[in-house]
Amino acid sequence: PVNRTPEMQEERLKLPILAEEQAIMEAVAEHPIVIVCGETGSGKTTQVPQFLYEAGYSSEDSIIGVTEPRRVAAVAMSQRVAKEMNLSQRVVSYQIRYEGNVTEETRIKFMTDGVLLKEIQKDFLLLKYKVVIIDEAHERSVYTDILLGLLSRIVALRTKRNMPLKLLIMSATLRVEDFTQNKRLFTTPPPVIKVESRQFPVTVHFNKRTPLDDYSGECFRKICKIHRMLPAGGILVFLTGQAEVHALCRRLRKAFPTRCSQPQEKEEEKDSAEGMRRFKKSRTRAKKAQAMALPQINLDNYSVLPAGEGDEDREAEMDDEEEALGSDLDLDLGDSEANEGEQPDASLPLHVLPLYSLLAPEKQAQVFKPPPEGTRLCVVATNVAETSLTIPGIKYVVDCGKVKKRYYDRVTGVSSFRVTWVSQASADQRAGRAGRTEPGHCYRLYSSAVFGDFEQFPPPEITRRPVEDLILQMKALNIEKVINFPFPTPPSVEALIAAEELLIALGALQAPRKNERMKKLQMSQLSSPITALGRTMSTFPVAPRYAKMLALSQQHGCLPYTIAIVAAMTVRELFEELDRPAASEEELAELKGRRARVAQMKRTWAGQGASLKLGDLMVLLGAVGACEYSGCSPQFCHANGLRYKAMLEIRRLRGQLTTAVNAVCPEAGLFLDPKMQPPTESQVTYLRQIMAAGLGDHLARRVQNEDLLDPKWKNAYKTPLLDDPVFIHPSSVLFRELPEFVVYQEIVETTKMYMKGVSIVEIQWIP
Ligand code: ADP
Numbered sequence: 185p186v187n188r189t190p191e192m193q194e195e196r197l198k199l200p201i202l203a204e205e206q207a208i209m210e211a212v213a214e215h216p217i218v219i220v221c222g223e224t225g226s227g228k229t230t231q232v233p234q235f236l237y238e239a240g241y242s243s244e245d246s247i248i249g250v251t252e253p254r255r256v257a258a259v260a261m262s263q264r265v266a267k268e269m270n271l272s273q274r275v276v277s278y279q280i281r282y283e284g285n286v287t288e289e290t291r292i293k294f295m296t297d298g299v300l301l302k303e304i305q306k307d308f309l310l311l312k313y314k315v316v317i318i319d320e321a322h323e324r325s326v327y328t329d330i331l332l333g334l335l336s337r338i339v340a341l342r343t344k345r346n347m348p349l350k351l352l353i354m355s356a357t358l359r360v361e362d363f364t365q366n367k368r369l370f371t372t373p374p375p376v377i378k379v380e381s382r383q384f385p386v387t388v389h390f391n392k393r394t395p396l397d398d399y400s401g402e403c404f405r406k407i408c409k410i411h412r413m414l415p416a417g418g419i420l421v422f423l424t425g426q427a428e429v430h431a432l433c434r435r436l437r438k439a440f441p442t443r444c445s446q447p448q449e450k451e452e453e454k455d456s457a458e459g460m461r462r463f464k465k466s467r468t469r470a471k472k473a474q475a476m477a478l479p480q481i482n483l484d485n486y487s488v489l490p491a492g493e494g495d496e497d498r499e500a501e502m503d504d505e506e507e508a509l510g511s512d513l514d515l516d517l518g519d520s521e522a523n524e525g526e527q528p529d530a531s532l533p534l535h536v537l538p539l540y541s542l543l544a545p546e547k548q549a550q551v552f553k554p555p556p557e558g559t560r561l562c563v564v565a566t567n568v569a570e571t572s573l574t575i576p577g578i579k580y581v582v583d584c585g586k587v588k589k590r591y592y593d594r595v596t597g598v599s600s601f602r603v604t605w606v607s608q609a610s611a612d613q614r615a616g617r618a619g620r621t622e623p624g625h626c627y628r629l630y631s632s633a634v635f636g637d638f639e640q641f642p643p644p645e646i647t648r649r650p651v652e653d654l655i656l657q658m659k660a661l662n663i664e665k666v667i668n669f670p671f672p673t674p675p676s677v678e679a680l681i682a683a684e685e686l687l688i689a690l691g692a693l694q695a696p697r698k699n700e701r702m703k704k705l706q707m708s709q710l711s712s713p714i715t716a717l718g719r720t721m722s723t724f725p726v727a728p729r730y731a732k733m734l735a736l737s738q739q740h741g742c743l744p745y746t747i748a749i750v751a752a753m754t755v756r757e758l759f760e761e762l763d764r765p766a767a768s769e770e771e772l773a774e775l776k777g778r779r780a781r782v783a784q785m786k787r788t789w790a791g792q793g794a795s796l797k798l799g800d801l802m803v804l805l806g807a808v809g810a811c812e813y814s815g816c817s818p819q820f821c822h823a824n825g826l827r828y829k830a831m832l833e834i835r836r837l838r839g840q841l842t843t844a845v846n847a848v849c850p851e852a853g854l855f856l857d858p859k860m861q862p863p864t865e866s867q868v869t870y871l872r873q874i875m876a877a878g879l880g881d882h883l884a885r886r887v888q889n890e891d892l893l894d895p896k897w898k899n900a901y902k903t904p905l906l907d908d909p910v911f912i913h914p915s916s917v918l919f920r921e922l923p924e925f926v927v928y929q930e931i932v933e934t935t936k937m938y939m940k941g942v943s944i945v946e947i948q949w950i951p
């Protein structure tokens with residue numbers, strides 16, 4: 185029995201999903217798999233777990249599991265449900281990467297989808313659970329998609345063994361054909377229960393013109409107008425990233441101060457360091473994690489790897505934009521940018537709150553509280569507020585129309601973050617946030633013509649990216665014939681073949697026997713089992729190429745160096761863009777001076793002789809080492825042309841990788857040494873081999889004299905991948921060296937095809 189407070193009970197009864205409780209519970213009783221669709225805010229996430237709990241779907245040894253694609257939702261929803269049920273967080277708990285409060289008493293467990301995927305690797309039948317709820321399935325995150333494929337089989341197996349598992353899929357949109365019409369996924373289409381939502385009309389206002397890039401400034405002006413001129417009601421603003429959110433909050437608080445805005449701001453600055461603290465904590469924990477010996481790797485022979493279980497703590501990378509690395513696109517709107525003549529107006533206090541994934545849970549919880557008397561609530565949020573969280577009392581939505589997304593380089597598969605237009609479906613979701621409690625207004629900071637050009641729905645993530653990391657995870661689950669896997673939407677066969685080829689080349693998968701192997705892999709051959717090396721690689725949260733480098737680095741004390749280089753390669757663009765046009769003579773002189781300084785530092789970091797052969801990767805290592813040595817200060821970064829944010833991200837990722845390596849191999853006893861000594865000459869030689877082992881297919885050879893007839897081939901390189909010539913990028917320290925063989929991190933196409941992240945390899949013979 186649940187003892188809710190009368191006030192809570194009253195609040196619940198207002199939710200549209202309460203009317204469907206019986207229908208949902210009947211469907212769950214009769215069918216192994218049920219889909220529930222309902223508008224954001226209708227009560228799916230908070231209520232359905234309670235229905236199941238009250239109907240007895242949890243006991244001491246089999247509980248209710250709920251997955252969320254975002255950490256923010258896993259934490260916030262566990263707190264909310266515990267509160268609604270008047271139960272402690274010992275009973276309604278959460279687990280996200282490296283952090284959680286699950287106990288023996290836990291009956292309802294909220295977790296990220298990656299945590300559940302990891303649990304499947306340990307216990308394929310998920311015997312701990314009586315019900316699994318996959319929430320926010322419409323977001324189509326890669327891990328949600330894979331979980332659905334796996335769960336379709338797990339549910340069947342559990343039925344066969346007479347230990348039925350119930351699966352609920354919850355979606356904020358009605359677009360669920362990929363689940364219901366996919367016979368391979370679910371042979372019997374699961375019933376769909378629609379929750380009628382009580383949505384008030386929202387008037388949508390488009391801008392006449394679309395601002396070119398200063399959408400943060402446009403947001404600011406729009407909010408000022410709303411706040412000055414329109415009746416009471418909360419404002420919800422959509423921006424793309426954490427830095428933007430903070431900048432706009434600062435600016436708004438300055439314009440419309442409340443009595444308590446000062447201390448609040450200071451505390452939030454502290455929150456930005458939250459991520460760092462989490463990783464520090466996780467390091468201690470990883471030490472306790474189960475040991476799996478990382479093999480002593482010999483570059484010529486890695487067949488000696490023992491197979492073992494993965495570590496306890498690792499959770500794959502899957503969270504949303506601001507959890508991830510790479511904030512190149514965060515506009516830094518400093519105070520300097522505030523409009524001149526903007527006077528602080530204390531007569532109109534605005535209660536400004538930020539909301540994004542990395543924000544501490546107590547701070548996130550602030551948005552659910554009513555604002556102080558006499559103030560208006562204004563929440564400045566990233567995409568997390570689109571569907572995951574519902575904020576009460578919102579009457580006005582200001583939508584910049586943009587979202588930060590991960591994009592993948594088709595040539596190299598390296599990912600980056602870009603800010604792009606959202607889909608029409610997302611824009612409508614955002615607008616819908618304004619009509620929960622009364623009729624509302626949505627201000628779109630773009631024209632209706634631009635909206636007309638948005639794509640209708642965002643394509644599922646799995647179709648937009650290379651899949652070698654997924655394939656490696658799936659193979660680690662012993663799913664060998666990936667092509668037969670019941671994906672809700674499968675990746676392309678080309679993407680699957682490319683992934684399998686690369687993983688075989690990296691030694692993560694067994695190569696097909698010689699006589700079976702054609703020149704190129706065929707579809708029917710997509711069934712290579714994982715190797716012991718592959719299992720080790722699958723525990724590192726970076727691209728398989730980089731995981732291979734880490735797996736090889738235990739010997740000769742190379743690990744700290746490889747971790748630094750891999751972190752730097754993953755974050756990318758360490759150096760500031762100094763080739764920009766200058767606005768004035770002084771600026772030009774300053775830029776020139778800084779360019780010369782950066783070039784000089786690159787040469788210093790690359791060194792001479794053996795160390796120069798590691799090329800740009802040596803520069804990365806030197807830059808990371810020197811920056812840490814200086815305490816990673818903004819001053820040091822500015823003076824040396826390094827992007828401060830990139831350096832902070834690298835530090836964070838190094839912490840994470842150090843934790844992952846320690847979990848696999850506790851005797852390595854790695855820690856982040858701020859005074860890391862430079863590698864010795866022989867270590868550099870080892871590092872070059874390690875880098876080449878991960879970048880082996882990114883090999884380029886300088887064209888030979890006989891090919892030089894065509895002038896376009898001057899100083900050019902030939903790669904196996906491309907017909908056209910490629911060149912060493914002018915920013916490379918090897919630009920003038922022109923070595924015969926190089927490996928590169930990536931190719932970028934501007935005026936020519938340029939290799940970046942270049943390092944020298946020596947090859948005796950090439951057929
Ligand atoms: P859905 O999952 O269908 O989007 P939720 O179950 O998340 O809906 O939310 C249902 C209602 O509960 C919303 O109207 C929201 O305002 C309210 N709610 C959710 N979390 C909190 C919270 N932490 N504090 C106060 N109200 C909340």
Ligand code: MG
Pocket residue numbers: 225228229230319320571572
């Ligand atoms: Mg929800």
